Amino acid sequence: MTASFTGSVFLGMSVDGFIARLDGDLSWLTGGAESGGPPDDGAGGDFGFSAFVSGIDALVMGRATYEVIAPMDEWPYQGKPVHVVSTTLEPSADARITVHRSFDDVVAALTAAGYRRVYVDGGRTVHTFLTAGLIGDLTLSRVPVLIGEGHTPFGALPADVALEHERTEVFPGGMVQTTYRVRPPA
Structure with a gap:
């Protein structure tokens, strides 16, 4: 599929490679160090998430990821278009999002909008x-x-x-954050 944008991923995961428990539980990721969640980064920061979001034009996620984020007290994507791929979510479900019924539909919309860098979030969507x-x-x-x-x-x-290592940062408390560039197929 031809697209005018590059997808970028920013995921928290367990050391064994999981982004959520089978039942969707994220308490190990979001609950703080005392409940197995990420430790503080030592500066009260967000591990680079805000800087990452400031560098993207739009976001795309699946319905399951949207349902985790939707009830948050503070919408983390202020000013960024958010696209949700779902066959069950009503298009008018939330004024903050645009719903697309398929992968092809969302790629066409992102391309038509002229976005250059799109944050891709959620397991199936990634x-x-x-x-x-x-x-x-x-x-x-x-x-x-x-x-x-x-x-x-x-x-x-x-x-x-194939991935090319760009950088790795170790935060106080043990979180290891690595960024890779995807190498084009040979």
Whole structure:
């Protein structure tokens, strides 16, 4: 699929590679160090998330990810267009989002809008964009916890995806954040 944008990923995950428990629980990621969540970064910051979001033009996510974010007290994407891929969410469900029924529909909309860098979020959505060759970089923040089983965005792929290491940062408390550039297929 031809797209005018590059997809960028910014995910928190367990050391064993899961982004959520099988039941969707994220308490190990969001609940703070005392409940197995990420430790403080030492400066009361957000591990680079705000800087990342400031560098994107729009976001795309699946319905499950949207349902986790929608009830937050503060919408984390102020001023950024948010696109949600869902076959069940009503198009008028939330004025902050645009609903698309399929992957092809959302890619066409993102391309038509002329976006250059799009934040791709959520396990199935990341996997779909990665499989289609629409991801240009991945920032993976590994929280120092093993959860044993859960959801991963890195299931079966049609071919290996070669990555080039850009940087790694270790935060106080043990979170390791690594950014990779996706190498074009040979």
